[in-house]
Amino acid sequence: MWTLAGLGWRRGRALATPATRAARRGLLGPRPTLACPTATGCRDPGRRYSSAGRKEKIDMSRFPVENIRNFSIIAHVDHGKSTLADRLLELTGTIDKTKNNKQVLDKLQVERERGITVKAQTASLFYNWEGKQYLLNLIDTPGHVDFSYEVSRSLSACQGVLLVVDANEGIQAQTVANFFLAFEAQLSVIPVINKIDLKNADPERVEKQIEKVFDISSDECIKISAKLGTNVESVLQAVIKRIPSPKAYRKNPLRALVFDSTFDQYRGVIANVALFDGAVSKGDKIVSAHTQKTYEVNEVGVLNPNEQPTHKLYAGQVGYLIAGMKDVSEAQIGDTLYLHKQPVEPMPGFKSAKPMVFAGMYPVDQSEYNNLKSAVEKLTLNDSSVTVHRDNSLALGAGWRLGFLGLLHMEVFNQRLEQEHNASVILTTPTVPYKAVLSSTKLIKEYREKEITIINPAQFPDKSKVVEYLEPVVLGTIITPDEYTGKIMMLCQARRAVQKNMMFIDQNRVMLKYLFPLNEIVVDFYDSLKSLSSGYASFDYEDAGYQTAELVKMDILLNGNIVEELVTVVHKDKAHTVGKAICERLKDSLPRQLFEIAIQAAIGSKIIARETVKAYRKNVLAKCYGGDITRKMKLLKRQAEGKKKLRKVGNVEVPKDAFIKVLRTQSDK
Numbered sequence: 001m002w003t004l005a006g007l008g009w010r011r012g013r014a015l016a017t018p019a020t021r022a023a024r025r026g027l028l029g030p031r032p033t034l035a036c037p038t039a040t041g042c043r044d045p046g047r048r049y050s051s052a053g054r055k056e057k058i059d060m061s062r063f064p065v066e067n068i069r070n071f072s073i074i075a076h077v078d079h080g081k082s083t084l085a086d087r088l089l090e091l092t093g094t095i096d097k098t099k100n101n102k103q104v105l106d107k108l109q110v111e112r113e114r115g116i117t118v119k120a121q122t123a124s125l126f127y128n129w130e131g132k133q134y135l136l137n138l139i140d141t142p143g144h145v146d147f148s149y150e151v152s153r154s155l156s157a158c159q160g161v162l163l164v165v166d167a168n169e170g171i172q173a174q175t176v177a178n179f180f181l182a183f184e185a186q187l188s189v190i191p192v193i194n195k196i197d198l199k200n201a202d203p204e205r206v207e208k209q210i211e212k213v214f215d216i217s218s219d220e221c222i223k224i225s226a227k228l229g230t231n232v233e234s235v236l237q238a239v240i241k242r243i244p245s246p247k248a249y250r251k252n253p254l255r256a257l258v259f260d261s262t263f264d265q266y267r268g269v270i271a272n273v274a275l276f277d278g279a280v281s282k283g284d285k286i287v288s289a290h291t292q293k294t295y296e297v298n299e300v301g302v303l304n305p306n307e308q309p310t311h312k313l314y315a316g317q318v319g320y321l322i323a324g325m326k327d328v329s330e331a332q333i334g335d336t337l338y339l340h341k342q343p344v345e346p347m348p349g350f351k352s353a354k355p356m357v358f359a360g361m362y363p364v365d366q367s368e369y370n371n372l373k374s375a376v377e378k379l380t381l382n383d384s385s386v387t388v389h390r391d392n393s394l395a396l397g398a399g400w401r402l403g404f405l406g407l408l409h410m411e412v413f414n415q416r417l418e419q420e421h422n423a424s425v426i427l428t429t430p431t432v433p434y435k436a437v438l439s440s441t442k443l444i445k446e447y448r449e450k451e452i453t454i455i456n457p458a459q460f461p462d463k464s465k466v467v468e469y470l471e472p473v474v475l476g477t478i479i480t481p482d483e484y485t486g487k488i489m490m491l492c493q494a495r496r497a498v499q500k501n502m503m504f505i506d507q508n509r510v511m512l513k514y515l516f517p518l519n520e521i522v523v524d525f526y527d528s529l530k531s532l533s534s535g536y537a538s539f540d541y542e543d544a545g546y547q548t549a550e551l552v553k554m555d556i557l558l559n560g561n562i563v564e565e566l567v568t569v570v571h572k573d574k575a576h577t578v579g580k581a582i583c584e585r586l587k588d589s590l591p592r593q594l595f596e597i598a599i600q601a602a603i604g605s606k607i608i609a610r611e612t613v614k615a616y617r618k619n620v621l622a623k624c625y626g627g628d629i630t631r632k633m634k635l636l637k638r639q640a641e642g643k644k645k646l647r648k649v650g651n652v653e654v655p656k657d658a659f660i661k662v663l664r665t666q667s668d669k
């Protein structure tokens with residue numbers, strides 16, 4: 001559904017006319033219309049091509065509810081979801097069988113470059129089996145923890161899942177997390193053991209793990225190679241046999257759940273909908289239960305995998321709908337749409353995505369502010385899980401404080417800004433959302449609440465004004481070969497984590513559960529875990545609320561003056577280490593000046609770390625022998641211009657570069 005400029009791959013496909021596309025598929029023959037050319041693995045029983053080669057709208061009434069299956073593919077990162085999706089698309093004739101069709105549903109440039117799925121994608125597959133025409137709606141979901149919000153949303157439109165597990169790696173942390181998302185949603189789970197072609201594949205061991213961890217009998221596992229296509233057809237048949245058709249009532253008035261939405265600059269919001277009751281077609285007047293606004297439907301259709309308009313969408317089906325909504329906020333994910341004057345009970349909806357990390361974002365050059373503003377706005381229209389607050393820094397100028405679901409989400413957002421909007425930004429070190437329970441009546445009045453969330457360390461209230469501070473915690477799952485268990489336990493301890501559980505999932509694999517302060521894992525925990533375990537351990541986490549914490553606000557001072565941009569919130573036990581590291585980094589990036597500079601980290605009035613930059617006298621005229629006054633003037637002018645880029649902290653001049661070096665996230669370096 002991604003149709004914004006910059007998505008070159010998608011654009012290339014979109015430019016092909018229906019006629020050329022159909023010709024490529026070999027569908028345009030001498031006969032005026034063509035239906036499905038084969039009986040099994042049918043190309044597309046609903047679609048017909050006119051003599052002009054124009055695609056005619058699919059008649060969706062051909063698919064009664066009992067012939068519909070809505071399912072999702074879930075797995076740990078890289079276990080082969082997208083490859084399996086490609087094979088299913090080929091097998092049903094939705095795409096051609098060519099070498100170029102790799103990860104067809106990963107449409108974003110960032111997804112293709114990183115080889116990861118970031119955005120869930122939908123595809124309607126038409127499949128003939130045992131004389132019946134089936135409509136199989138497949139939703140490909142991301143595997144990485146930062147995008148699990150996408151997974152849980154997608155599952156709301158499904159009755160079953162394919163749980164893909166790598167035959168060599170076995171169950172990993174995200175396999176467990178994703179299984180429980182499906183289990184809690186009471187979906188049918190079909191375990192699929194993939195990559196059986198690998199030399200080190202051990203599908204029998206994986207079957208036993210599945211039995212032990214998920215209590216699913218090994219008889220239910222389907223062993224495949226998505227890469228080679230081995231046994232993939234039996235996956236399609238299992239979808240039909242084992243996943244129930246949706247509970248949907250076509251005679252009732254329309255009740256459609258918006259489970260995803262994207263923004264197209266020409267057509268406005270494109271809402272992905274799952275119809276639970278009734279039907280909807282072009283010209284219908286619909287109402288959003290969330291905003292109570294009324295819209296006229298301009299287009300409905302299915303994703304095949306690109307948009308394919310249909311006459312109508314019926315209960316039980318999954319498709320898209322365009323109705324002149326101008327902003328993604330008008331099509332809130334989780335919203336219910338119903339027909340004008342025929343109100344229905346809204347669906348339960350979703351909890352809104354909760355940002356886990358916040359970081360400041362500034363244009364590299366302030367003259368780029370307006371361009372960056374428009375780029376951020378466009379991108380957040382397509383990714384409503386990013387939160388945006390305006391922010392200002394004396395050193396970096398006007399910018400924003402953005403909230404992300406995790407560090408990878410932040411990196412992906414940054415990469416998309418660069419690739420899709422040509423914007424270049426400075427991102428500051430990420431922080432987590434702390435809370436403070438206030439005691440000061442003055443502050444309670446000011447904030448109008450007793451418990452506040454702090455997303456900017458500079459606004460951290462003083463200890464004298466609070467009852468307690470709270471930090472976000474997560475329940476982490478680590479799966480590792482047991483030879484690394486000792487080292488991993490030490491790492492977790494150093495990160496202030498508390499062990500909750502430990503279980504052997506087979507003879508030599510351990511699953512550990514720890515409660516972590518989010519702040520301790522946000523930046524580099526995963527990298528440390530991977531290097532400790534030679535890449536074998538996997539990690540996933542879920543939100544586990546807040547816990548009381550002894551937090552302190554740490555100031556960084558230059559010659560006794562606080563540098564606002566460098567204020568951080570840390571746990572009191574970590575203050576010394578963090579303070580020392582910042583002072584050292586600052587020392588390395590501050591140029592010497594005419595006087596000595598004291599760099600200090602302080603908690604209140606207590607200094608906890610210190611570095612010194614020695615004095616240095618820079619005489620720009622030193623090499624100017626003789627009396628060429630114009631040359632001297634030029635040098636002095638250049639020096640004065642350079643000073644404009646400096647921010648004065650007391651009497652210390654700090655170049656913007658120094659801030660950037662200290663503030664930059666580790667991943668940026």
Ligand SMILES: Nc1nc2c(ncn2[C@@H]2O[C@H](COP(=O)(O)OP(=O)(O)OP(=O)(O)O)[C@@H](O)[C@H]2O)c(=O)[nH]1
Pocket residue numbers: 075076077078079080081082083084103115116117118141142143144194195196197198224225226227228
């Ligand atoms: N040998 C072998 N490799 C496979 C098979 N299926 C997938 N792969 C490879 O495994 C890698 C990951 O496959 P993807 O399909 O991108 O995995 P994914 O689960 O969609 O990954 P994310 O979207 O990042 O979560 C790719 O290099 C695939 O070519 C298989 O059956 N056999």
